[in-house]
Amino acid sequence: MIDADWYRPQIDRNELKALVTGRSVLPLVHLFVWVALLAVSGWWAHSAWGTWWAVPAFFVYGTLYGSTSDARWHEFGHRTALRRAWTNDVVYYIASFMTFREPESWRWSHARHHSDTIVVGRDPEIAFPRPTPRIRVFAEFFGLLSARNELVKIFRNMVGRPAAPQRNYQPEDTLRKSQFWSWVFFLVLVAVALCCIQIGSIEPALFVGLPSIYGKWLLMAYGITQHAGLAEDEVDHRLNTRTVHMNFVHRFLYLNMNYHLEHHIFPNVPYDALPRLHELVKEQLPPAHESVRDAWREAFRAMSEQRRDQTFCHSVKLPESAA
């Protein structure tokens, strides 16, 4: 379905071009603030080590590390956040480690996700395949399944035996890069483990490695709003992707990925221009959800129904003018 013609709303070419090529300093500011928040919360966590204050401190640090790195992984992976490709790539590789995704295979996986969004058998990033057991949703709030799956993938890459699904979306001649990055990930984690043993404390692992698991909850909270419970096998992103209104704090943490529908239709538009894009095309799209809770209600209701009837999906009402 890479060749399918997906729905695109009408938009003036010059306005779209201005959104794509116009550059603001916002991504740099956001990057600086994010790194500063990680540093401050990390300093707090280290200072509080040995007291009960370490619990909220690591909660904050871990959430920033394990959840919000996903949005950085995503935006810098698209290479739209900063002007130069290599600067995007540097952030992408670091964020890939933080969110625990082997960077080369996930690049190809994500390209496929954009080609064949929620097309069963093609899209490797369907987070909630039908039917999704409750236990799976619960486990994912702690990143347990995704961490286990990624560990298996990394071990297979290390020995040069990627599994069939990975070979399906990733070109053969890029598998060596996956092997390289898998070894890098593995060696960093081994170094952290040795450090823990050396000093007789789990603290280093709470800073590097484990936050990808214990800090994953917010990523799940956001991620459920993207596609869960919507249609499969459609070539219209309006039927399988949501846009959700969020306040500015969440939009900073999530880098505007709440405008997920607009992002899927126009992946060239940098995240900081998505609110403007939303304003330009919203009349042609289904109404955005008013809150995360609103989107959750819809997604969980649909997933619950899918446990009884796998063919069920939440049906989206398209605007009459653009149906």
Add this chain to the structure above:
Amino acid sequence: MSSEWVTLCQVTDVAREDVLRADVGETTMVVVHTKDGSICVLAGECTHGRAHLAEGFVHGSTIECPKHNGRFDAVSGAATATPARMALEVFDTRVVDGEVQVRLSSSFVTGREGS
């Protein structure tokens, strides 16, 4: 093989740092006007997937695919960012009296006219 120059458009039809679709027969191309003023003509479809680069965007002398953000150097056609990996075909191009012309083989042009 003999060839001839075919006019695609006027230079003024393509803004700086923008792209225009040009079709000759069944061959679809893009005319790219780079930031430094160069005019380049390349194959129109992304080598990664079926997406027309005329819907893409020009950054300096790089053209970006609208579907997956794959990038190509507009001058050499080389793929510079994944998922694009194969180069685009680059056509011999010249500008004569404000017209963008591309060199195509005569057999192709004759075939087009005869079809």
